[in-house]
Amino acid sequence: MNTAAVRFKGVSRHYGSVRAVDEVDLSIAEGEFFAMLGPSGSGKTTCLRLIAGFDQPTAGEITIFGEDTRGVPPYKRHVNTVFQDYALFPHMNVLDNVAYGLMIAGMPKAERHKRAEGALELVALPGFGGRKPSELSGGQRQRVALARALINEPRVLLLDEPLGALDLKLREQMQQELKDLQRKLGITFIFVTHDQGEALSMADRVAVFNDGKIVQIGKPEDVYYRPEVPFVADFVGSSNVLPPHVVEKIAGKWTHASVRPEAVSLVDAGLGVDGLHATVHSTAFLGTATRVSLDLDGFSMVALLPKGTRIPETGEQVHVKWSPEDLHLMDTA
Amino acid sequence: MSEHVLETERSGGLRGISDVLWRNPRLVIFLLLAPPALWLGIVYLGSLFALLAQSFYSIDEFSGLIQYEFTLKTYGELFTPANFDIIVRTVVMSASVTIAAAIIAFPIAYFAARYAKGKWKALFYIGVMLPLWSSYLVKVYSWKLILAKEGILNWLFETLHLSWLLNAYLSIPVIGGNSLSVSATGTFLVFLYVWLPFMVLPIQASLERVPPSMLEASGDLGASPQQTFRHVLLPLALPGVIAGSIFTFSLTLGDYIIPQIVGTSRRFIGQAVYAYQGTAGNIPLAAAFAVVPIVIMAFYLWVAKRKGAFDAL
Amino acid sequence: MRSDRAPLGLKIAAGAGLAFMHLPIVLIFVYAFTTEDKSYQWPPPGLTLKWFGVTWNRPDVWEALSLSLRVAAISTAIALVLGTLCAAAVSRTKFFGREAISLMVILPIALPGIITGISLRSAFNLADIPFSFWTIVLGHATFCVVVVYNNAVARFRRTSGSLVEASMDLGADGFQTFRHVILPNIATALLAGGMLAFALSFDEVIVTTFTAGQQQTLPIWMLEELVRPRERPVTNVVAMMVALVTLLPILGAYYLTRGTDTVAGQGK
Numbered sequence: 059m060n061t062a063a064v065r066f067k068g069v070s071r072h073y074g075s076v077r078a079v080d081e082v083d084l085s086i087a088e089g090e091f092f093a094m095l096g097p098s099g100s101g102k103t104t105c106l107r108l109i110a111g112f113d114q115p116t117a118g119e120i121t122i123f124g125e126d127t128r129g130v131p132p133y134k135r136h137v138n139t140v141f142q143d144y145a146l147f148p149h150m151n152v153l154d155n156v157a158y159g160l161m162i163a164g165m166p167k168a169e170r171h172k173r174a175e176g177a178l179e180l181v182a183l184p185g186f187g188g189r190k191p192s193e194l195s196g197g198q199r200q201r202v203a204l205a206r207a208l209i210n211e212p213r214v215l216l217l218d219e220p221l222g223a224l225d226l227k228l229r230e231q232m233q234q235e236l237k238d239l240q241r242k243l244g245i246t247f248i249f250v251t252h253d254q255g256e257a258l259s260m261a262d263r264v265a266v267f268n269d270g271k272i273v274q275i276g277k278p279e280d281v282y283y284r285p286e287v288p289f290v291a292d293f294v295g296s297s298n299v300l301p302p303h304v305v306e307k308i309a310g311k312w313t314h315a316s317v318r319p320e321a322v323s324l325v326d327a328g329l330g331v332d333g334l335h336a337t338v339h340s341t342a343f344l345g346t347a348t349r350v351s352l353d354l355d356g357f358s359m360v361a362l363l364p365k366g367t368r369i370p371e372t373g374e375q376v377h378v379k380w381s382p383e384d385l386h387l388m389d390t391a
Numbered sequence: 392m393s394e395h396v397l398e399t400e401r402s403g404g405l406r407g408i409s410d411v412l413w414r415n416p417r418l419v420i421f422l423l424l425a426p427p428a429l430w431l432g433i434v435y436l437g438s439l440f441a442l443l444a445q446s447f448y449s450i451d452e453f454s455g456l457i458q459y460e461f462t463l464k465t466y467g468e469l470f471t472p473a474n475f476d477i478i479v480r481t482v483v484m485s486a487s488v489t490i491a492a493a494i495i496a497f498p499i500a501y502f503a504a505r506y507a508k509g510k511w512k513a514l515f516y517i518g519v520m521l522p523l524w525s526s527y528l529v530k531v532y533s534w535k536l537i538l539a540k541e542g543i544l545n546w547l548f549e550t551l552h553l554s555w556l557l558n559a560y561l562s563i564p565v566i567g568g569n570s571l572s573v574s575a576t577g578t579f580l581v582f583l584y585v586w587l588p589f590m591v592l593p594i595q596a597s598l599e600r601v602p603p604s605m606l607e608a609s610g611d612l613g614a615s616p617q618q619t620f621r622h623v624l625l626p627l628a629l630p631g632v633i634a635g636s637i638f639t640f641s642l643t644l645g646d647y648i649i650p651q652i653v654g655t656s657r658r659f660i661g662q663a664v665y666a667y668q669g670t671a672g673n674i675p676l677a678a679a680f681a682v683v684p685i686v687i688m689a690f691y692l693w694v695a696k697r698k699g700a701f702d703a704l
Numbered sequence: 705m706r707s708d709r710a711p712l713g714l715k716i717a718a719g720a721g722l723a724f725m726h727l728p729i730v731l732i733f734v735y736a737f738t739t740e741d742k743s744y745q746w747p748p749p750g751l752t753l754k755w756f757g758v759t760w761n762r763p764d765v766w767e768a769l770s771l772s773l774r775v776a777a778i779s780t781a782i783a784l785v786l787g788t789l790c791a792a793a794v795s796r797t798k799f800f801g802r803e804a805i806s807l808m809v810i811l812p813i814a815l816p817g818i819i820t821g822i823s824l825r826s827a828f829n830l831a832d833i834p835f836s837f838w839t840i841v842l843g844h845a846t847f848c849v850v851v852v853y854n855n856a857v858a859r860f861r862r863t864s865g866s867l868v869e870a871s872m873d874l875g876a877d878g879f880q881t882f883r884h885v886i887l888p889n890i891a892t893a894l895l896a897g898g899m900l901a902f903a904l905s906f907d908e909v910i911v912t913t914f915t916a917g918q919q920q921t922l923p924i925w926m927l928e929e930l931v932r933p934r935e936r937p938v939t940n941v942v943a944m945m946v947a948l949v950t951l952l953p954i955l956g957a958y959y960l961t962r963g964t965d966t967v968a969g970q971g972k
Contacts, residue, residue: 112869114414125397131413132872133880134398145870149888158884159874210874213396409877416797423793424805427786427849431808435846438827439811439819445826495724498717506710515722517958522725524900524954526907526946528926532939533728535930536735539744543731546746587725637814645816648910652930661818668822678826681819688815 061124063088063214063246064109069118070270071104078104080270081118086248086263088123088213091240093257094250096267097293102250105267106216109248110139123213133162138207139216143223144199146191152178152202153187159210177205180239197228204239214246221256233260254294258282266290283318287388291316297386298322298359304334305387314388321384322361324350324370325377334378338370352378446678457675465675469683474663478683481660484575485643488582489590489636495583496590496635497628503591504598519595523588531649534581538572538653545571568655578654585649586642590635597631598624633695640691644684660684729947736944741937755937765942768925775837775921776905779844783901784894786845787852795860812847820847821914828915835917843915844908848901855897855961859890896960899953907950922946 066084070077079101086092094102107113108120111132120127122137138159146155153174154161160170171187178184181201191199200220207215220236221229237260240247251257257264258278265275266289274281274290285291288299297316305315336359339351348369350361359378363369370376402410412419448457449464468474503515522530537544548557561567561574568574601624609619647661658666660680667677710718736755738748759765790809794802812820824843833839867889871881909923916924922942929939 110869110873112872123396125395125399127397129410129414130397130399131410131877132869133875133877134410136396137873139870139873141866141870143864143866145864145866147867147870147885147889158871158876162874162876162880162884206870206874405879406877409879412878420793420797423789423796427790427809428805430782430786431812431846431849434842435812435820435823436808438823441827441830442819442823495721498714499721502710502714502718506714517955518722518725520954520958521951522729524903524907524950525729526923526943526950528907528909528923528930529732529943529947529950530728532926532930532943533732536731536744536746537728541743541745543746584724584728587721591721641814641816645818646910647818648927661816664818664822668825674826677822681822684816685819 061088062086062121063090063123064248065121066105067119067121069105069108069115069120071101071108071113072116077270079108079115082270082272084265084272084275086246088246089244091237091247091260091262092249093261093264094248094267095252095254095257095264095294097252100267101270102252102265102267103218104270106139106218106248106250109214110137110216111135136210136212137214137216138210138212139218140200140203140207140220142219144191144203146199146202146206148191150191151187152183152189152191152194155191155202156187156206156209158206163210173209174205177209178202180208181205182235196223196225197232200224200232204236208243212245214248217247217249219251220249222251222253229256236260258294264294266294268293284386285316285388288314288316291386291388296360300359301357304354304357308385316386316388317380317384318386319349319360319362320347320364321380322359323367323379324361324363325379336376336378338372338374338376340372341369352376354378442678442681445674446682448675450673450675455672465679466682468676469679474680477658477660477663480657481644482687484579484582484659485640487579488586488643489639491579491583492587492590492639493594493632493636496587496594497632500591500594500598500628500631501624504595504601505603519588519591523592527585528648530585531581531652534577534584534653535572538570538577538580540570540572572653573655575655575657578650581649581653582643582646586639589638589642590632593634593638594628594631597628597634601627637688637691637695641684641688644687732940732943732947735940738937738940741935744936755941758935759938759941759945762938764920764925765922765938768920768922771837771840771919772906772922775840775844776902778841779848779905780898780901782841782845783848783852784898787849787897787901788856788890788894790849791853791856791860795857809850809853813850817847817908817910818914821911824911825914835915835919837919839915839917840912840919840921843911844905847908847911848905851901851904852894852897855893855900856890859893863889892960896957899957899960903950903953907946 062085064084064086066082069079069082069084071079082101082105084105094105096102104113108115109122109127111127111130111134114128122135127135146152147158150158153171156177157165157170157174160173161167165173175184175187178186181204183198183201183205186194186198186202191202194202200223203220217236221232224232233256236247236249249257249261258281261278263275264278264281265272266281267273268289274286276284281290282295285294285297291297292299295316295318297318300315300317302313305313308315334354336352336354339353339358341351342349344362346365348363348365350363350370352359352361361378401407412422445457446465447461447463448459449462450456451458469478499515499519503512503519507515536542539545545554545557548554557571560576561570566575566579568577571577571580605623605627606619609623610616614622645661647659647665650659650662660683664677664680667673667680671677734748735744737751737753738745739750739752739754740748787809790805794805820843824839824846827833828835828839863886867885868881871885872878876884907923909921909927912921912924913927920928926939926942926946929935929942933939
């Protein structure tokens with residue numbers, strides 16, 4: 059099938075003068091694990107809400123499997139959502155929460171409860187049906203929300219920062235489980251997050267949002283190693299985005315360039331090696347590496363030094379170096 | 392997979408109506424708001440403006456009929472010594488009741504907010520809610536019993552051989568009188584009793600919002616408990632006090648039943664309004680009198696809003 | 705170090721304050737049993753149950769009670785509908801004039817009752833509407849809306865908007881969502897608001913004196929007795945019964961909103 063699961067054509071959503079989403083074009087293939095990444099207020103969640111039908115675009119067209127969504131309310135879209143706050147119905151137990159979609163569809167009680175039990179097993183929560191949502195931990199609620207969204211067998215599953223409320227360890231475990239689940243079910247997952255690590259590790263493709271626009275779409279490696287604009291370099295990779303005057307000195311006509319912190323090495327200034335002159339501002343021990351903040355002619359830069367290298371003192375004069383292939387050049391402003 | 396992901400066909404019945412409403416969020420707001428807005432707008436605001444409009448008419452002194460011509464004459468009448476006296480008396484009474492209520496309410500609210508825990512907290516809460524919602528007339532009635540000449544208060548003074556004290560107090564002009572039930576003090580006590588719970592709840596609400604860590608921080612920085620109270624707790628509780636005072640002040644300002652049952656023959660604004668619209672048939676003057684509490688409260692609310700009291704409501 | 709023990713002075717002041725709020729009502733319970741029928745004599749010369757029987761056989765008390773109950777029931781029903789609609793609209797979205805709507809709902813209770821009363825009365829006069837059962841209801845429903853509104857708005861705010869979206873996402877249309885998600889979540893708040901509105905209407909006297917004409921609600925009956933006492937013992941018994949009866953909805957409303965909305969009776 060070559061129709062896209064979800065396609066945006068010039069989609070905008072303006073609230074008065076605020077352009078939450080501004081002329082977005084996008085195509086998500088069937089079976090893809092797609093991440094929408096960006097800082098809060100960048101328009102990624104609004105895009106998700108437009109797909110679900112909680113909000114309607116002010117301009118443009120959204121199609122789901124080739125069909126125009128204009129005027130189709132959320133309850134007529136076979137697209138389901140896992141909410142950021144899980145949105146479990148507090149007055150129902152877990153089983154009734156999961157079976158809600160089937161109840162609305164008119165399925166008899168015995169059958170829908172059986173199916174709900176099955177869905178709870180899928181998310182590794184068998185036998186939790188009798189509990190109230192308030193009696194569950196954050197991770198368990200997250201799984202219930204997932205089971206509830208999957209029971210209607212959606213063709214597209216939308217996940218709005220689903221792991222945001224979990225602690226680090228649980229989050230890493232759920233990342234793996236979500237990925238496995240997506241492979242097993244083979245349906246399209248569209249995943250909104252502000253955590254670049256999460257987006258890069260889980261998604262097949264990533265769209266980076268800024269100010270209501272998509273600034274780059276690509277595979278995680280592309281977005282990470284080959285940012286097309288300084289924003290992506292900074293936001294996705296925490297890269298050092300070099301200002302024009304430094305770039306001009308080293309690369310001529312390009313306006314922007316970035317270099318990843320782990321690619322930066324420091325050389326003792328006294329050795330007379332050619333390089334950029336910098337002062338050590340501070341250092342922070344991170345376990346596997348040490349982060350060194352540098353002052354480069356009033357412009358700050360970060361180097362990530364692996365275990366075993368010499369760590370300079372604060373205030374020390376150093377030369378900053380990197381291999382030419384680690385310098386990533388961008389010609390957009 | 393041939394199954395459609397979107398149901399694009401039109402639905403009938405409720406689902407069809409739901410579709411239309413989803414496409415028109417503004418229609419939903421309109422439909423939700425129309426009944427209450429119509430009711431309150433027509434029944435209530437309509438009547439209110441009709442009343443206010445009448446305050447700009449006047450009454451013909453000879454025929455006693457209302458003259459439907461715009462005039463400020465009626466408002467001028469408010470400033471005749473007799474009428475102005477009524478306004479001053481009511482405002483002074485409202486202010487005294489408010490201040491006394493704040494003084495009595497604060498310890499209750501403070502204790503309930505900071506020291507009462509679990510069961511005690513619930514008990515305190517109900518202890519304030521019950522008198523708040525108890526029948527107004529029953530509350531007034533109980534004070535008629537208490538203040539009666541043969542009632543419990545006089546009996547108490549007699550039993551303690553303190554009747555001379557009570558008599559000395561009652562001989563003071565203005566606040567005294569023949570007996571407590573026909574004195575301004577009596578009126579004051581009943582007002583205080585009836586409106587006190589309205590002061591406790593907002594103060595308690597504002598005190599509950601003061602995080603204990605803030606008090607600890609003050610103590611940590613070397614403040615004595617008294618200094619913490621004065622410099623930290625009291626300023627933070629002030630919006631609650633103001634919120635409570637809105638109730639006690641406004642309710643006292645407009646009441647006409649309490650001074651009618653307990654108190655002297657000197658009238659309050661509420662009684663004046665009642666008398667002018669009723670037996671005297673002077674609707675314009677009654678309306679002008681009714682504007683007085685509105686203006687006072689509008690000013691009061693304006694000040695309160697600037698002090699941030701509405702968050703404590 | 706934060707001490708969890710209250711200073712003695714504060715304990716005494718708080719206890720005395722609470723006692724001041726409750727003793728007068730307790731007194732009414734004693735007076736209902738007194739044998740004295742000509743004055744408010746304390747201590748009561750003797751105790752009797754006689755007046756309960758006398759009150760039971762008074763048709764005027766029963767008529768007033770019946771009128772009050774009917775007015776309260778209908779006013780509460782109207783207030784429930786209007787208050788819930790208004791709360792739903794205000795908490796649902798931000799729209800132009802939202803503040804004005806909240807103000808309009810609160811105004812009938814924020815302004816002194818006498819102003820509401822005299823406004824309605826003069827409007828009835830202007831429009832040539834004769835006083836009736838419905839003029840009383842009109843007044844009561846107007847100020848009862850705010851109680852329901854306050855309770856409902858607090859609950860709507862606590863109820864996450866994503867619950868509604870989740871329901872629609874799972875295939876429920878607006879009406880199904882209302883029935884299966886919204887209603888179960890606001891039901892106790894509405895019940896609490898309804899009970900308080902009922903208590904408010906049942907007790908109201910100031911507005912009612914302006915809108916009732918010749919009919920007597922129970923509070924109007926009591927007011928007459930207060931101004932011109934005819935049979936004190938009967939008034940004592942009625943006062944006690946009213947105090948008892950108003951206890952129930954207040955406690956009920958408290959238990960329904962316990963632990964959820966902080967102050968259910970705000971803005972009475």
